[in-house]
Amino acid sequence: MSAARPPLAVTGIGLVTPAGAGAGPTWQGVLDARATAAPDPALTGLPVGISCRVPGFDARALIGGRDSWRLDRATHFALVAAREAVADAGLSPADWDGARVAVVLGSAAGGVGSYERATERFGAKGPSGVSALALPAFLPNMAAGQLAIDLGVTGPVLHTATACASGAAAVHTAALLLHAGACDIALAGGTDAMVTPVCVAAFARMRALSRNPDPSRASRPFDAGRDGFVLGEGAGFTVLERRADAVDRRAPVRALLVGVGTAADAHHPVAPHPRARGLEAAVRNALAEAGAGPDDVDHVNAHGTGTRLNDSAEAGLIERLFARRPPSVTSAKGVLGHTMGAAGAVEAALTVLTLQHQTVPGTAGFAVPDRDTARIDVVHGRPRRQRLRLALSISAGFGGHNTALAFVPAGPRRP
Template sequence: MSAARPPLAVTGIGLVTPAGPGAGPTWQGVLAARATAAPDPALAGLPVGISCRVPRFDARALLGGRQSWRLDRATHFALVAAREAVADAGLWPEDWDGARVAIVLGSAAGGVGSYEQAARRFGTRGPSGVSALALPAFLPNMAAGQLAIELGVTGPVLHTATACASGAGAIHTAALLLHAGACDIALAGGADAMITPVCVAGFARMRALSRQPDPGCASRPFDAGRDGFVIGEGAAFTVLERQADALCRRAPTRALLVGVGTAADAYHPVAPHPRARGLAAAVRQALAEAGAAADDVDHVNAHGTGTRLNDSAEAGLIDRLFARRPPSVTSAKGVLGHTMGAAGAIEAALTVLTVQHQTVPATAGFAVPDQDTDRIDLVHGAPRRQRLRLALSTSAGFGGHNTALVFAPADSPGPPGLRSTPGPSAAS
């Protein structure tokens, strides 16, 4: 069992999602519970032709002409979200000691769009058709590397790849770096742009994607009529600091990260364990690190993909772990679709906003539960104002990867295990 650790301050967030670029538009879109799924002309002729794309995203205007054509779309998202998170934290890269800053970025597929483009050109033009920029565009670590170049970060720069848990895994890894004293500031998040012909065709062949005729009703987390997820894209970053350091520089703190956990199912390549064995272990680790019990949790931001197997396993876990005091539950995927490796980071940022505003967004697309999902308190119809002491964000991915993150309000004295735990000094 993990020992309780001092909390970490979330001093900045940045978001690029199908609800719009920016934390404000994303939060308002999720609160409105309006699905963003729509027919996608780029997927014409494929078995599934809908997606959740980021709207109004002009890479050339946001990043300049050179970066817009040299970098993959996922890296575009990462750069924009990271800039917002750093600005939100009140940080100026030209003033920080880059050796004491870490970047941890999670992605399920790296620059897969650039890879597919290079493969098409190779097929039609031969070796001379492949750009010299192809490898730097699609190698999975390159988005983190580009961030380091832009922000002058010379500390740990890492990439996590745990499928759809990658973004949450990046935050988990960043927390470990901060607790170990390897950095003083960590920029952690995820980015993916997997709305590509090969990715969509592959998911469709697995029957993982929704085939609802109405895009507005396609993503239906925990609903009896759910039949798969809607593929999305986007990025999110959080800025994490030791609480004492944040207080020292008088940084605005949106919420506290008080516990992290990760564990594997060791069960199946693409199906979750029926009783969510790995996710249960990750949640228990995170709660133990927070010095909290299950009854302290008021809210769960669920992975909630809208697939039959995931939602059944996750609902069962929530029902078992929190039987005495059921928490409110929501899934942002009803609005945003499944943003792949970015999902865990996006949902962590949304959990931070939920705790900050003491408001739980409704789950779009949900209407009727089934026998596997009717025992959880799923918020739907309208947002719910609620007193939130602790909120849990859960993420899972192919390969049986699971990560759990626990957040508390910025002014929280902490759960029992933390109230007498001194924070480290800024020099620790």
């Protein structure tokens, strides 16, 4: 394998998910393959009443009293996950040159919860009912801006919005900034808190959400009985650096990002291309940058939403592209639900952990494939120990956005 660009070191990860706040609880939750979906009292009376919430998240304790009430829930998640990633990388904002640090944060909906509350107050009380803090809470870029303030980052601070591929697009954009020399450290991730009445009602009207009466079997990626996703929330971050810089500062390198790719379907506003044309192009672009081919891929962390159209198109792509050497496949959404703009970043971090531990988590909710998903190797039940040399994390979003990220281990198993 001969990479077209030098690999980038993943030196830190941070996660806040429905499996718990922190990379450790999230990894264990995914390994346990137990769905986190549960009845949600905040959704009472709506067509769908289950969600995947971050459990026991206390913003006041984790962030501080003032920020716990003036910032949106999505920003809360981002702050906690980003701080964990920075600490995991052995970095301290007190010591770095903030002008050489970048923040790239993806989100599908920004502070949509704050926007809904402001709209309710406007309807009830008129203009005087809207807080002066409403705009800073819900504008899409503000989570990235708040991270920059919190961490003292004065380099590039960007927001990516490619629906459910937003977090993966943030990692892609951060890689481009590092390769261009625009920064030396890039904090890349995604966050969303879209478990809100309007979002649930809208997704339910689109028939995108599972209506399975058993929450433990509602999110079923690639399963014959799948009927939609379960809406989740959370955040995920990776710290990226040039490998030489990471080695110089003796940083803990978790994995290497060796290729990124993005492409559009140009097909339909919300439905994926039936042959996953854009996703295939994104994967091929990432592999080309990695100096690899389909036969080099050992594992795919799939988008795997549990919807009929996505899983069929994605499974068809995996079957077709990796026909000679089928990789293992998993989807974390069986456990975590669909965390929307955070999903691509969360799954990138999980792919890094999969490589580190040489262990593929099982896909919760998967039991029986249908004719569209039967010919791919979906890991289910117990985690699978496997020799992993190259792994892909692939993401797709409304609007036909597709991103693929290629990772290899940091140690001697690297090709």
